[in-house]
Amino acid sequence: MKKVNIGGVPEHFNLAWYLTLKNGEYKTEDINLRWHDYYGGTGDMCQGLRSGDIDIAVILTEGIVKDIIAGNPSKIVQTFVQTPLIWGIHVDAKSPFKTIEDIKGKNAAISRYGSGSHLMAYINAKNNGWDLEQDLRFEVVKNLDNAIKTLQGGKADYFMWEKFTTKPIVDDGVFRRIGNCPSPWPCFVIAVSNDFIDNHKDDLETILRIINETTREFKYIPSIDKTIAIRYEQDINDVQEWLSLTEWSQELIDEPTLDMVQKELYNLSIIPEVLPYDQLTYSI
Structure with missing residues (x-):
């Protein structure tokens, strides 16, 4: 069974990953997907991708764009949450x-x-x-x-x-x-190390297929608002408002959006250059 390490923030955005793991959906495909909570957020996950501690990160768009330009050997393979943070x-x-x-x-x-x-x-x-x-x-x-x-x-x-x-x-x-x-752009993307893309593309395709099947139906899971409220200690009215504002994605971030992210970061002197779309992304 192939062990795959994935990281993300321990927040309600990532509950879909927890549900698929709890259901054993990756193990039925001979994948031992191990979730790692990153309380330090984006910068901590970027370091995890660089060091090889994780193969996949569910990460803020602007943070991973900045770090790939700074030399992080990873690519964006999909938008995870389409709506702004x-x-x-x-x-x-x-x-x-x-x-x-x-x-x-x-x-x-x-x-x-x-x-x-x-x-x-x-x-x-x-x-x-x-x-x-x-x-x-x-x-x-x-x-x-x-x-x-x-x-x-x-x-x-x-x-x-x-x-x-x-x-x-x-x-x-x-x-x-x-x-x-x-945020002026989709908030979360899925980033994967180049090494994992090069050597385990089939496993990556399987993982994305499983999580995308869940996010497509996430809002329609019975009592999902109550589940989120209890697990993350939030008021159910706040959860219902959050659900109404949040849309997941199963597609790769498009080139105009990624250009906009880069130009914004460049104008703020956060990144030194704007890279071509194919140097930041990988299409599954």
């Missing part, structure tokens, strides 16, 4: 900050450089007309738990993370959300 902009509940303008020039907590929380801080700054050199400062916190401690301790002033994941923390009075910043 809604990033909540959070401050400590006891902080004096009330508006996005209040955090201009303040310290942003980020999971690591190159992560989604890092890159989206630039998008937010651009959206609000800030000086990208003068008005952005960063404090690396690695994960959500440390972000809470860092904001409470005053070492950082705001933190951007997916709105619905942090909603329970807002409801508990730990964070206060002062705004939202949707």
